[in-house]
Amino acid sequence: MVKPLLVLDDLAVHFKVGSMLAGGVKTLKAVDGVTLDVKPGECLGLVGESGCGKSTLALAIMGLLLPTHGRIHVGGQRISGDTPPDRMEMARTVQMVFQDPYASLNPRQTVRRTLADPLRLHGVKDKAEVESRVIDMMAKVGLRPEHADRYPHEFSGGQRQRIGIARALILKPRLVICDEPVSALDVSIRAQIINLLLELKDEMDLAYIMISHDLGVVEHVSDRVAVMYLGRIVEQGGWQEIFENPRHPYTRALIAAIPDPFHRAAASVARAKAKGEIPSALNPPPGCHFNPRCPLKADLCTVEAPVLEGVAPGHLAACHFRDRII
Amino acid sequence: MTPPLLKVEDLRIALAGDGVTYNAVEGVSFEIGRGEAFGLVGESGCGKSITALSVMGLLRRPLSLGGGRIVLDGQEIQDVPAAEMRRLRGKRIAMIFQEPMTALNPLSPVGRQIAEMFVLHQGAGWSEAMDRAEDALRQVRVPSPERRIRDYPHQLSGGMRQRVMIAIALACGPDLLVADEPTTALDVTVQAEIIDLIAELCAAKGTAVLMISHDLGLVANMCKRVAVMYAGRIVESQVADAIFARPSHPYTQGLIDSLPRLGERSRRGRQRLREITGVVPSIQAYPAGCRFNPRCPAVTDICRTNVPEATSLPADGLVRCHHHG
Amino acid sequence: MSMAIKLPRLRLKGGTSLWVGGGLVATAITAAILAPVIALTDPVMDANLMNAEIAPCWEYPFGTDAQGRDIYSRIVYGARISLSVGIISQVCNSLIGVTLGLTAGYWGGWWDDLVSGLTNLMLAIPSLVFALAIMAILGPGLVSLVIALGLTSWSYSCRIARAQVLSLKSQGYIQAARILGYGDLRIMFTQVLPNILGPLIVIATLGMGGAILAEAALSFLGLGIRPPFPSWGSMLSEARDQITTAPWLSVFPGLAIFFTVLGLNLLGDGLRDILDPQSTTRRN
Numbered sequence: 001m002v003k004p005l006l007v008l009d010d011l012a013v014h015f016k017v018g019s020m021l022a023g024g025v026k027t028l029k030a031v032d033g034v035t036l037d038v039k040p041g042e043c044l045g046l047v048g049e050s051g052c053g054k055s056t057l058a059l060a061i062m063g064l065l066l067p068t069h070g071r072i073h074v075g076g077q078r079i080s081g082d083t084p085p086d087r088m089e090m091a092r093t094v095q096m097v098f099q100d101p102y103a104s105l106n107p108r109q110t111v112r113r114t115l116a117d118p119l120r121l122h123g124v125k126d127k128a129e130v131e132s133r134v135i136d137m138m139a140k141v142g143l144r145p146e147h148a149d150r151y152p153h154e155f156s157g158g159q160r161q162r163i164g165i166a167r168a169l170i171l172k173p174r175l176v177i178c179d180e181p182v183s184a185l186d187v188s189i190r191a192q193i194i195n196l197l198l199e200l201k202d203e204m205d206l207a208y209i210m211i212s213h214d215l216g217v218v219e220h221v222s223d224r225v226a227v228m229y230l231g232r233i234v235e236q237g238g239w240q241e242i243f244e245n246p247r248h249p250y251t252r253a254l255i256a257a258i259p260d261p262f263h264r265a266a267a268s269v270a271r272a273k274a275k276g277e278i279p280s281a282l283n284p285p286p287g288c289h290f291n292p293r294c295p296l297k298a299d300l301c302t303v304e305a306p307v308l309e310g311v312a313p314g315h316l317a318a319c320h321f322r323d324r325i326i
Numbered sequence: 327m328t329p330p331l332l333k334v335e336d337l338r339i340a341l342a343g344d345g346v347t348y349n350a351v352e353g354v355s356f357e358i359g360r361g362e363a364f365g366l367v368g369e370s371g372c373g374k375s376i377t378a379l380s381v382m383g384l385l386r387r388p389l390s391l392g393g394g395r396i397v398l399d400g401q402e403i404q405d406v407p408a409a410e411m412r413r414l415r416g417k418r419i420a421m422i423f424q425e426p427m428t429a430l431n432p433l434s435p436v437g438r439q440i441a442e443m444f445v446l447h448q449g450a451g452w453s454e455a456m457d458r459a460e461d462a463l464r465q466v467r468v469p470s471p472e473r474r475i476r477d478y479p480h481q482l483s484g485g486m487r488q489r490v491m492i493a494i495a496l497a498c499g500p501d502l503l504v505a506d507e508p509t510t511a512l513d514v515t516v517q518a519e520i521i522d523l524i525a526e527l528c529a530a531k532g533t534a535v536l537m538i539s540h541d542l543g544l545v546a547n548m549c550k551r552v553a554v555m556y557a558g559r560i561v562e563s564q565v566a567d568a569i570f571a572r573p574s575h576p577y578t579q580g581l582i583d584s585l586p587r588l589g590e591r592s593r594r595g596r597q598r599l600r601e602i603t604g605v606v607p608s609i610q611a612y613p614a615g616c617r618f619n620p621r622c623p624a625v626t627d628i629c630r631t632n633v634p635e636a637t638s639l640p641a642d643g644l645v646r647c648h649h650h651g
Numbered sequence: 652m653s654m655a656i657k658l659p660r661l662r663l664k665g666g667t668s669l670w671v672g673g674g675l676v677a678t679a680i681t682a683a684i685l686a687p688v689i690a691l692t693d694p695v696m697d698a699n700l701m702n703a704e705i706a707p708c709w710e711y712p713f714g715t716d717a718q719g720r721d722i723y724s725r726i727v728y729g730a731r732i733s734l735s736v737g738i739i740s741q742v743c744n745s746l747i748g749v750t751l752g753l754t755a756g757y758w759g760g761w762w763d764d765l766v767s768g769l770t771n772l773m774l775a776i777p778s779l780v781f782a783l784a785i786m787a788i789l790g791p792g793l794v795s796l797v798i799a800l801g802l803t804s805w806s807y808s809c810r811i812a813r814a815q816v817l818s819l820k821s822q823g824y825i826q827a828a829r830i831l832g833y834g835d836l837r838i839m840f841t842q843v844l845p846n847i848l849g850p851l852i853v854i855a856t857l858g859m860g861g862a863i864l865a866e867a868a869l870s871f872l873g874l875g876i877r878p879p880f881p882s883w884g885s886m887l888s889e890a891r892d893q894i895t896t897a898p899w900l901s902v903f904p905g906l907a908i909f910f911t912v913l914g915l916n917l918l919g920d921g922l923r924d925i926l927d928p929q930s931t932t933r934r935n
Contacts, residue, residue, distance in 0.1 A: 049513035049514060049515060049516075050513050062830050064826075064829060064830070087829075087832050088832045090830075090832070091830060091831050091832030092832075094830070095830060095831075096826070096827065096830050098823040098826070098827065099823075100823055103822045103823045103824070104822070104823025104824050104826075104827060105823075105824055106824040106828075106842055106845075106846070107846065108845040108846055109841075109845075117841070118831040118832070118833075121831070121832060121833065121837075122832065156605040156606075158605060159605075164823075164827075167827060167831070168827075171831065186369045186370060186605075186606050187369050187540050187541075187542075187581060187584075187585070188369060188577075188580065188581060188584065188602040188606065188621075189602075189605065189606070190584065190585065191584035191585065191599040191600065191601045191602065192601045192602075192603075194586065194599055195598055195599050195601060198598075213513070213514050215514075215588050216585060216586040216587050216588050216590075217586055219586065219588055219589075219590075219591050220586030220590070220591055220596065220599070221586075239591070240592055243588065243589070243592065244592055253515050254514060254515060255588065256518065257514045257515045257517060257518035258514070258543075258588055259518075259521075259541070259543040259544045259546070259547035259548075273515075273518060273519070273522075274515045274519075275519075276469070276519075277483045277485045277486060277516060278483070278513060278515070278516070293515075
């Protein structure tokens with residue numbers, strides 16, 4: 001049994017929003033009781049729409065937000081509400097690739113500086129070694145050595161994302177959180193970046209958490225998939241289980257929402273579509289958060305929140321009707 | 327054969343730079359029949375959005391119409407005076423945008439903004455117009471429209487705002503709805519609902535749709551015919567089903583092959599994605615000949631020098647590639 | 652590349668005000684540095700009551716004052732005092748303002764509340780009145796003038812710095828730096844500061860003009876530079892009584908202040924255009 005690289009144990013991150021004067025303080029349960037693990041070298045796809053808490057979850061895993069309750073074990077470290085992580089140690093364990101390749105690079109730093117500074121900060125003092133690791137990393141992401149002294153605005157979106165990936169990997173982390181790494185790129189560039197990420201994963205033995213709303217991308221890259229809705233995980237399992245045998249109505253709705261020109265909407269797909277809008281995370285509906293939009297809604301759903309339970313080995317769903325197949 | 331509702335012929339859009347004028351769009355021609363949904367697909371900067379703006383008569387400096395004809399229902403509209411164009415917009419052609427928040431007036435309740443259309447274009451009184459605005463909200467399936475009618479745009483979610491935009495656009499029963507990336511800013515499950523709503527309402531009212539998007543799958547699902555643009559030109563135009571089954575231009579082919587498709591991995595296992603090499607050219611550096619040539623796997627000498635002519639495909643389709651057939 | 656066609660136009664835009672402003676400021680600074688060389692007489696010692704209040708002529712291009720000292724020479728030497736007061740006090744203001752604004756914007760919380768409160772307080776009290784109070788305590792003189800002006804108008808730099816940090820804080824590269832293990836100070840100096848420098852430099856040049864005017868005002872009120880040493884403000888102050896009989900006594904120091912402050916303001920405007928990060932960092 002491989003020891004997991006990352007374990008989230010009943011993790012919750014809550015925020016206080018509003019003020020005493022204007023309408024009172026409310027609790028925003030951005031992440032609410034998430035239990036999850038990622039093994040070394042594994043790719044976990046994390047799917048969800050706005051307000052589902054995936055960004056908050058990412059920040060917590062990187063130690064930038066402390067849990068309200070629950071624990072995070074990552075690498076050798078244990079993070080909880082009262083034990084913040086060692087930031088330097090974290091930096092060598094978890095890194096992140098950002099969505100927007102324009103905002104995520106410092107416009108006043110050359111590629112060389114962007115890559116060399118972190119190395120020096122983490123104790124690589126030898127000039128020649130810094131230089132060779134920078135050039136080596138640039139080659140790995142498909143940049144030429146003469147690119148080293150250029151500034152971000154001299155690059156296209158796809159090349160900028162390559163620089164962002166190089167920066168994330170320069171410290172040789174073991175886990176990389178990819179936050180919508182291709183959704184801000186031109187459609188014809190996306191395949192280059194997805195292929196690159198998959199190559200680097202094998203080459204450097206990385207584990208990924210792939211945050212995306214593009215189910216095609218998630219299915220392509222993931223070993224396992226977790227689906228989040230309003231702060232909770234509603235379904236998780238192997239990629240094939242999730243995409244071929246989804247048990248939560250929300251997962252089905254996500255799949256049904258993908259325009260698929262090869263299989264014109266079958267009747268069952270039409271029935272699986274979700275109604276209405278995503279409620280505010282500040283004021284989620286009682287019981288199962290998905291109940292106002294769910295085609296399977298029953299009285300029970302508005303009273304009792306379903307727990308995440310197994311439907312098959314390694315496949316969990318949080319739905320009162322997880323065994324009903326439509 | 328009935329004449330088309332909208333006919334765009336040899337459209338050229340000029341972009342004025344410093345002393346140099348670039349052609350942001352050139353040689354773009356297409357037709358949309360009454361009640362037909364037509365899709366225009368391409369990446370950012372390919373000219374699809376400004377093509378839509380030119381149909382609306384909304385090109386602003388440094389962009390201007392450089393040539394070609396735009397015919398709406400037999401009437402040439404590329405040169406009509408601004409005042410008449412304003413009357414056409416809203417009444418005959420309407421538009422919805424990617425980010426509804428920027429298109430709505432933040433200081434006015436949404437009901438009033440819908441009612442304004444009836445007052446402006448149909449001479450209705452305000453109280454009658456407000457009643458009709460409530461009906462319009464009900465039609466776009468906004469829950470409890472009698473209350474929402476008094477809401478300001480910031481009180482609504484993104485999806486609800488887009489519904490309001492659709493209600494405004496369709497208020498006066500236009501012949502043509504131009505939809506520029508109407509769901510790109512929305513969540514996937516909401517996106518599906520909005521697309522269904524547009525398709526359903528336009529079918530019911532007989533409104534034609536010009537749908538602009540970067541998402542070929544989305545457009546192909548909704549539209550009868552699709553044109554693919556690359557670097558300011560239409561490279562291929564086909565019936566939606568055919569474009570996926572038999573893409574004829576290497577660019578279209580590349581787009582379809584390069585994206586991971588749901589279900590593909592369980593059918594065939596994980597294959598390396600087919601990449602389109604290189605980058606999208608910028609308007610100042612469009613290559614000579616076929617503009618896709620630096621990225622094309624089938625490039626030959628003629629592609630670098632000669633602009634390919636259109637070759638006919640079945641069912642009114644066309645492709646611009648030297649190596650077709 | 653779109654940059655290639657954008658830059659020339661930008662240079663033209665920033666151009667006029669940048670070059671005119673830069674020229675005026677450069678002239679003032681050159682005059683200050685070269686004062687011993689280009690002055691005709693000693694500004695303090697060469698008093699000669701026989702030559703008192705001569706109107707501008709070939710020998711005394713700007714005329715002479717009541718003690719018979721050459722106005723031109725006094726203005727050239729006065730540039731040394733006026734410009735150093737302007738530059739040094741504005742450097743103090745910028746250092747205080749940027750440090751407070753940067754840390755307040757980046758850290759937020761109680762520190763931000765404190766700094767913002769202090770800034771608002773400073774903005775509510777006219778800075779000249781504040782400077783007057785400090786001068787009253789420290790007594791007149793060059794050093795106290797620099798201290799008084801250097802401590803009283805940092806609130807503009809502070810506000811600008813804080814607002815810029817707030818808008819940058821959520822940028823991906825700041826996040827990335829935190830994830831890479833950068834400490835807060837390192838992030839502020841290597842990631843944030845270089846990207847907000849443009850507007851801060853603009854504010855600083857405008858502030859220098861303000862400080863030169865404030866020096867003139869304080870000296871005019873008799874609280875700044877004491878006679879016989881020349882500063883533009885003290886010269887104006889001394890010329891008060893003869894404004895009808897010998898107008899050149901006030902006109903020339905006044906013009907020196909006018910053109911220097913105008914030059915600094917134009918320079919600020921010009922710099923705003925070329926330092927705008929949008930003009931250099933964005934492709935589209």
